[in-house]
Amino acid sequence: MATFLITGGNRGLSLAFARELIFRPASAARPTGVHVTKSDVTDKASIQKPWPYVEKALGGKGLDFLINNAGVAHWADDGTKSMNNLEEIFKVNVLGVHWVSRTFLPLLEKGELKKVANIASTVGSIALAPAYSFMPAPAYKLSQAAVHPLTVQYSLDYEKQNFAFIAISPGWLNMELGGGDMADWTPEQGAKASLDIIYRPDAEKNGKLLKVFVDGCQNAEGPTRYDGESAPW
Secondary structure, three states, rough: OEEEEEEEOHHHHHHHHHHHHHOOOOOOOOEEEEEEEEOOOOOOOHHHHHHHHHHHOOOOOOOOOOOOOOOOOOOOOOHHHHHHHHHHHHHHHHHHHHHHHHHHHHHHHOOOEEEEEEEEOHHHOOOOOHHHHOOHHHHHHHHHHHHHHHHHHHHHHHHHHEEEEEEEEEOOEEOOOOOOOHEEEEEEHHHHHHHHHHHHHHOOOOEEEOOOEEOOOOOOOOHHHOOOEEEOO
């Protein structure tokens, strides 16, 4: 039985992760039950509060997987000129990832698999920035640009301890943070494709920002190219 901790688990992609994991084949690394606890990833004291509950739920074992998925995105109709939410978004999307990862590292060190997946987006790619110019969310883009190097630094620091830290872009999903009916696919599809990456051998992914694979979209041009490869930086 594998153990997972997923942030933002009450809706959207996080909820889809939990559902997908429970119904994975018994032969896969998956949990056999679900526990729910409450925390605010922007508050270091709040992140500490679930620790005793999580430790008890693990029953003396370690944590195998951490999926950092709590995140926010807000529009700024006039672009950077009206970007008044940079601090708020960085606190959730970047500092929250760092604080949660740092807090639960001791439990991950006791785990057998030691995998941390930071759910990110290719909107933070400098190389792809022109392709995303239609999207008026500069603060969100900047936060996603920061998540990848944060992932890289963790991967370098903990590689010798057999950890794998990866960033995953699950694609444009139909949910509150995404584009609604304009999006490419559902949170359930995004969760399944992201887990396919998480289960890959560590050497193939440690420190990388990886796009999900969608059959039929692997040769598309621009942001909708879902080929399962590393995103351009």
